Amino acid sequence: NAGVTQTPKFQVLKTGQSMTLQCAQDMNHNSMYWYRQDPGMGLRLIYYSASEGTTDKGEVPNGYNVSRLNKREFSLRLESAAPSQTSVYFCASSDRPSGNTIYFGEGSWLTVV
Amino acid sequence: KQEVTQIPAALSVPEGENLVLNCSFTDSAIYNLQWFRQDPGKGLTSLLLIQSSQREQTSGRLNASLDKSSGRSTLYIAASQPGDSATYLCAVYAGGTSYGKLTFGQGTILTVHP
Numbered sequence: 001n002a003g004v005t006q007t008p009k010f011q012v013l014k015t016g017q018s019m020t021l022q023c024a025q026d027m028n029h030n031s032m033y034w035y036r037q038d039p040g041m042g043l044r045l046i047y048y049s050a051s052e053g054t055t056d057k058g059e060v061p062n063g064y065n066v067s068r069l070n071k072r073e074f075s076l077r078l079e080s081a082a083p084s085q086t087s088v089y090f091c092a093s094s095d096r097p098s099g100n101t102i103y104f105g106e107g108s109w110l111t112v113v
Numbered sequence: 114k115q116e117v118t119q120i121p122a123a124l125s126v127p128e129g130e131n132l133v134l135n136c137s138f139t140d141s142a143i144y145n146l147q148w149f150r151q152d153p154g155k156g157l158t159s160l161l162l163i164q165s166s167q168r169e170q171t172s173g174r175l176n177a178s179l180d181k182s183s184g185r186s187t188l189y190i191a192a193s194q195p196g197d198s199a200t201y202l203c204a205v206y207a208g209g210t211s212y213g214k215l216t217f218g219q220g221t222i223l224t225v226h227p
Contacts, residue, residue: 004156042117043157043202043217058214090156102147102215104156 002026004105006091012111013081021076021108023091031094032074033058033102034066036087043090049074081112115140117205119218126193126225134188134221136203141184143205148177148188151200151220160201161188193225 004025013019025032033048035058045058049068063085065077074093078085088109094102116139126132136146145164149157161170161177163186169178176189186203200222204215 040219042219045214048214101159101162103159106156
């Protein structure tokens with residue numbers, strides 16, 4: 001019953017450092033997403049992958065890159081971290097990108113100092 | 114631009130009460146609406162999904178209704194329990210060019226005290 005698994009759970013970065021958040025799902029879902037959650041802003045979509053081999057920008061893509069490595073895995077990379085990227089990051093997946101029930105990971109808490 | 118508002122922002126009730134959480138959205142052209150639960154330090158769990166052609170969905174003590182024309186949804190929780198304490202979020206999916214994008218409300222923080 002793993003569902004959507006994210007690593008790491010917590011990370012502290014210095015401004016300018018890079019890092020990659022990993023996400024894997026074991027539900028054979030076609031679509032995967034990365035959201036960020038900030039106080040007062042709610043959840044906002046960073047990038048999504050409708051199916052293996054495709055990725056598209058969401059609402060707040062600046063400063064991030066993604067890779068859909070295979071059907072199971074979708075990673076999010078911060079090339080040069082900034083304090084504004086301090087947030088909680090959630091990976092999610094769904095069977096289709098048509099708003100079907102979406103399953104979330106437990107989140108990755110990232111602090112950029 | 115779609116905006117989703119949830120009222121109230123926080124709610125504290127004694128155990129056993131029936132309660133209603135509200136969600137409103139500005140653009141009625143939605144494909145579906147989902148209600149989620151989020152426990153502190155955890156991810157979101159989907160509770161109910163209502164397609165645009167449906168009026169309501171039920172799961173156990175939870176009932177969600179959708180009035181697309183007025184841009185409103187309610188989540189009704191019957192006989193609340195302390196274990197229901199969490200943040201409840203609603204999210205709408207517009208479909209079409211909003212491919213894959215959910216628009217979330219800010220959430221209602223629910224506390225059920227014994």
